[in-house]
Amino acid sequence: MTNIQRAKETEATGEGFLKSIAIDAVIFGFHDNQLKVLLIEYKRTGLFGLPGGFVRVDEDLNTAALRVASERTGLTDIYLEQFYVFGDYSRYDPSRFKTIMTANGQSPTEDHWLLKRFVSVGYYALVDFTKVNLAPAAIFDSCNWYDLNEVPTLIQDHNGIIKKALEALRLSLDNKLTGFNLLPRDFTMGNLQTLYETILGRKLLRPAFQRKMLALGILERVAKKWTGGAHKAPYLYRFVAGKTINSEI
Amino acid sequence: MTNIQRAKETEATGEGFLKSIAIDAVIFGFHDNQLKVLLIEYKRTGLFGLPGGFVRVDEDLNTAALRVASERTGLTDIYLEQFYVFGDYSRYDPSRFKTIMTANGQSPTEDHWLLKRFVSVGYYALVDFTKVNLAPAAIFDSCNWYDLNEVPTLIQDHNGIIKKALEALRLSLDNKLTGFNLLPRDFTMGNLQTLYETILGRKLLRPAFQRKMLALGILERVAKKWTGGAHKAPYLYRFVAGKTINSEI
DNA sequence: TATTATTGTAACATTATGTTACAATAATAA
């Protein structure tokens, strides 16, 4: 995503971008049996927030969301889903952008386009934690994984956005089988179950879970895995794409 | 929603509105055992489309959607749900707005804000057909109910928007019990079942459906109804609000 | 008063899910 001669967000007029529309991305990863979320830290401000961005005038909205998620993770093939548009007037708070800019020696003009009101399209992304290469978006920030239950206070309504993203993810787990996007190609049934348990926030019964997952017919058993644990080695499974599930509820 | 001294959408600059953001409302009704959708006809153009609108700079996005739906139906208490944001660049087609304006003796300037690209937030609304009073939005259009399987070709991607709204409605039927918003206060089990069958697009088994609905504990049996049919009279039911369903999937 | 069409629901069949139990086995330790 090199945009050498293309417009920058930081230009005052916002030339080249759709006005009033922002994208916020809740990028989920799964590591050490914990759900992680990718957060931005704005340097010299102590402010944290979700990675976000704007839509170029010649760019699809979904493409813009993919670009935002790609820029931070280094991945190109990302499972992305719109989950809500945050458009309350009360979200409007120009002071935050001013703070970030001034903390870095810049002073935006009063009519800077980023000081106007934005409606934000929320996307959640599911990525394979092991494949991600974190990269800051601008010189003003850095980005890192945070455990979902150790998320600091974020700017604006970003804590609420994460909450809503998690709710949407929970619903899509059963309907769309999205969970696999959070795992590496090969995984054990135990991996899968703890992933489900973490997202759903409750324990599941092992035999029932295994029976159900296998009955879906979307898992291919690939090989044994010798973990090094003093116990029977689990099988490795792989998600078999191309099979759609009819979730006739 | 009287906005006497407030800005109008038709002004060239779009002063007072958020730029680049539109709202499209798929307003569903249910009548004669048929799902209906409310469509706008733009006069002297032969063009049909969904009711839509824009967001005022001091207005919540959801409030704007409610305003759009209210203006057409005359209702104030409307079940509304965001279901998708349509943001592909390929949607961009300024000619449509030109056609509608010129058909009515107006000629928008080349830099009219409505000739720019918009991203559209899709909402679906569920209304009690019997309570609706249709009202056109502007002097350029009229609005009417259309049977869902007799929808004409619509402007832009509006046919696709309806399709996606229906898919979202189908999912919410079981999870959120939204169906009742389409029925009058009192209804028979038969009414409810045909509503479900119409939305889901398939037949349901009567005993199982009745058993399930009653088991939900959200229906109050109010009285007998004497329809005039040569058969046993059905009970009337009423939706008992306040009871939330835990759709632990 | 018999007929008709539809309603309400019981009763059973089937499927899905919850739960208990136990054999299989990779690593560790005796």
Added chain:
DNA sequence: TTATTATTGTAACATAATGTTACAATAATA
């Protein structure tokens, strides 16, 4: 080398949910 340990895979049963058949109840009509 062999017993121990912790975990895995799954059978087997229990319970709940859903699918299906059947039939009595009854409001209007003939």
